[in-house]
Structures are given as structure tokens and as C-alpha cells.
Amino acid sequence: MRQNPLNRVVTVCDKCFKASCWHGIFMCDDAQTAGTVDKTVAQLRELNVENKDWYSVEAIRKQCGQEPEYAFQPSEREGGR
Ligand SMILES: [Zn+2]
Numbered sequence: 001m002r003q004n005p006l007n008r009v010v011t012v013c014d015k016c017f018k019a020s021c022w023h024g025i026f027m028c029d030d031a032q033t034a035g036t037v038d039k040t041v042a043q044l045r046e047l048n049v050e051n052k053d054w055y056s057v058e059a060i061r062k063q064c065g066q067e068p069e070y071a072f073q074p075s076e077r078e079g080g081r
Contacts, residue, residue: 003070004070006040006042007042007071008040009038009040010055010060011037011038012038012039012044013034013036013037015028015030015031015034016030016034017047019044019050019054020050021034023059025054040071041055
């Protein structure tokens, strides 16, 4: 099955929603107490808080050693909105 790149899941800081913060590259003021949250690429693009290069497949691989993971689209799970 071909995955939609927009459904790729990226772990980000739950305060600033930046992957670069979670990776420790550009840590926000709340980074010390922040947790993490999983966002899809589509959500991160909507938030638009950092350059997409920071959560590219290559960047995640390099920073976390993780292969890309994909979520189901809300429309597939809940019948759209
Ligand atoms: Zn942060």
C-alpha cells in the first residue's frame, strides 16, 4: 500500500511543536519540562512553526534513527469532517 507522505507521523515537542526542539537542536524555553506529541506532516504544515526540512524523512532518520511511520487519515477512520 502506498502511503500518503502527509500522513507520516513525526514526534515533536508538545510546547512548541517543533521537531528541531525535540531533537535538541533549537530548544524552546519550555523544553526542560516539555513532553512530546505525535503530529502528522499535514498537521505540522498547518502549524507552520518550522521549516519542513527539520522533520524530513532524512532528518528523522539522522536524529532519531527511526524509519518513517504513517498514521491513518482521520477521514479513513472517522468518515471525514
Ligand atoms: Zn519546544
